[in-house]
Amino acid sequence: MHQASNYNLREEIKEYWSMRAATFDEQPGHEIFSETERVAWHALFERHFGKGDGRKALDLASGTGVISHLMHDLGFAVTGMDWSEAMLEKARAKSKQRGSKIRFLLGDAERTLEDDDSYDVIITRHLVWTLVDPVAAFTEWFRVLKPGGKLLIVDGDFVSPTWATKLNKALAGLFERLGMRKPVAAVPHMQTHHDILARVHFSDGARADEVSKMLRQIGFDPIAVDFNLKKIHSAQKKHISLAKGLERGAQHRYAICAQKPLVD
Numbered sequence: 001m002h003q004a005s006n007y008n009l010r011e012e013i014k015e016y017w018s019m020r021a022a023t024f025d026e027q028p029g030h031e032i033f034s035e036t037e038r039v040a041w042h043a044l045f046e047r048h049f050g051k052g053d054g055r056k057a058l059d060l061a062s063g064t065g066v067i068s069h070l071m072h073d074l075g076f077a078v079t080g081m082d083w084s085e086a087m088l089e090k091a092r093a094k095s096k097q098r099g100s101k102i103r104f105l106l107g108d109a110e111r112t113l114e115d116d117d118s119y120d121v122i123i124t125r126h127l128v129w130t131l132v133d134p135v136a137a138f139t140e141w142f143r144v145l146k147p148g149g150k151l152l153i154v155d156g157d158f159v160s161p162t163w164a165t166k167l168n169k170a171l172a173g174l175f176e177r178l179g180m181r182k183p184v185a186a187v188p189h190m191q192t193h194h195d196i197l198a199r200v201h202f203s204d205g206a207r208a209d210e211v212s213k214m215l216r217q218i219g220f221d222p223i224a225v226d227f228n229l230k231k232i233h234s235a236q237k238k239h240i241s242l243a244k245g246l247e248r249g250a251q252h253r254y255a256i257c258a259q260k261p262l263v264d
């Protein structure tokens, strides 16, 4: 019974992202909208991984290939993996248009089917918050990393209300009551988003300390949490509303770098 409901949840997540693939890159925070943002992402990745030098990188839940391309810019030999065909189609078209040699594969981040000890680095942005079974996923990533290889998780708690969420809500209500603003229609996919979120592992939000604890239990060591994402967020803010920018800045967003220990 439990397995059947999990299976359905995975299918629903897949369908949800496939439905969002067509317009995914239109949103700041997904595709890169300025050179300043691109430089800030490169700096984050270089800070944890160093230069690519042809080393093998796996971008899990690669979506439309935004992170794969940033890694490719840094000289990594990149494989992107996503379980949504619609997302992969977008990523492959982008790669063809940019002439980047990135291999995009259809696959489940919880069961990649890649060889043991086969990647120098693994990167994943905005996947962990939506994982059904994070322990299975992290165990799998540990397996496919080479000894000494590094994992970089870029994610956040997109659930817990922040001071900015509360302020925006209060102001929106006030402006509506004063007739200064019309009630905003609900975004059609938001209900599906909430339905899925209620059933994933981190339904209360993926906090860095909880994710780090799981990674440690699986054997990653050392683990470093990096909250220095200000330059990325400032660059993104220029392309979103003030309210959204405040919310983004106030959210618990982070990068976690975790290493698979070298064998003696």
Ligand SMILES: C[S@@+](CC[C@H](N)C(=O)[O-])C[C@H]1O[C@@H](n2cnc3c(N)ncnc32)[C@H](O)[C@@H]1O
Binding pocket: 013, 014, 017, 018, 030, 060, 061, 062, 063, 064, 065, 066, 067, 081, 082, 083, 084, 087, 107, 108, 109, 110, 124, 125, 126, 127, 130
């Ligand atoms: C928020 S998008 C992030 C895309 C990309 N990482 C980025 O940051 O631009 C989430 C992506 O995760 C993919 N996804 C979710 N669960 C997955 C899983 N278990 N295996 C592979 N892909 C998954 C979805 O298909 C979707 O493309």
